[in-house]
């Protein structure tokens with residue numbers, strides 16, 4: 001896509017530039033309105049029927065008129081459908097805010113609006129001026145430290161990661177041939193959704209979920225629910241120190257985008273050290289496109305700037321450099337239907 005294509009996105013409505021930018025600015029209203037509906041669980045209560053706003057307000061513990069205004073606002077961007085007499089029903093878009101549904105994005109909606117995320121983004125100018133994490137500036141500790149002592153926020157983050165993993169997991173299984181793998185280690189694998197999808201599609205493989213202690217309990221639960229706990233070992237550890245040995249394929253999905261180059265190299269080096277000769281390392285991350293070619297990760301990169309300590313999205317050249325620093329070479333890059341690609345390295 002050319003520069004003209006990138007610009008086309010903003011002018012496609014035919015609006016004058018100031019109106020187009022005004023509409024982008026009000027994205028904040030849309031984002032918070034979606035968050036509020038997700039946090040209150042409105043789409044779950046609407047379910048398969050058309051419900052009056054008074055019924056819904058009682059169920060979600062809200063002020064009826066304000067809930068009406070929230071849902072009416074959301075209909076104007078295509079989320080929910082308003083019927084006669086202040087009734088609402090779900091459509092394909094509001095359905096994505098239902099919990100525990102395939103394709104649910106509710107967890108991510110909650111993460112976008114959770115208080116601390118909102119306050120950190122409010123401080124983005126600090127990050128741009130200093131290169132430092134706005135989150136840490138606002139919270140006084142890193143995001144991982146923050147959630148390690150707060151169960152509500154930890155639950156929001158883990159639900160968000162699971163909802164995003166759901167979107168990506170099938171895309172990864174479709175894009176990569178895991179059939180030769182014996183033991184697949186997912187380093188920082190969250191609650192194990194990706195590992196579950198891979199093991200389900202590859203019944204002869206075993207899995208190891210390697211995670212920080214806060215994620216372990218939730219992981220056991222999800223692995224049990226998806227029926228692969230018997231084939232999976234759950235190991236608590238710190239991938240910046242060392243990575244559990246024994247795998248022939250190591251996955252780092254959405255891990256190094258949380259970290260600066262130095263710590264990313266430590267993750268890659270530790271995984272590489274655990275690999276046998278011929279073993280494979282799979283970084284599953286977005287690969288940034290050339291200048292002016294739009295890519296979701298160019299905005300996700302700002303989330304990393306604000307929320308993490310030196311985390312960033314990277315170009316293919318960046319991944320080549322990180323692999324080289326860990327003594328590996330990229331052997332293949334497999335695009336997926338999701339935003340991530342699978343960047344494969346083989347241990348010599």
Ligand SMILES: C[S@@+](CC[C@H](N)C(=O)[O-])C[C@H]1O[C@@H](n2cnc3c(N)ncnc32)[C@H](O)[C@@H]1O
Nearest residue numbers: 161165188189190211212237238239240253254
């Ligand atoms: C952005 S999430 C990605 C989770 C999962 N891989 C996915 O793609 O959905 C980053 C994960 O890295 C884990 N993590 C962070 N630091 C870690 C460390 N030092 N060792 C192991 N895991 C770590 C976090 O607990 C979190 O689950």
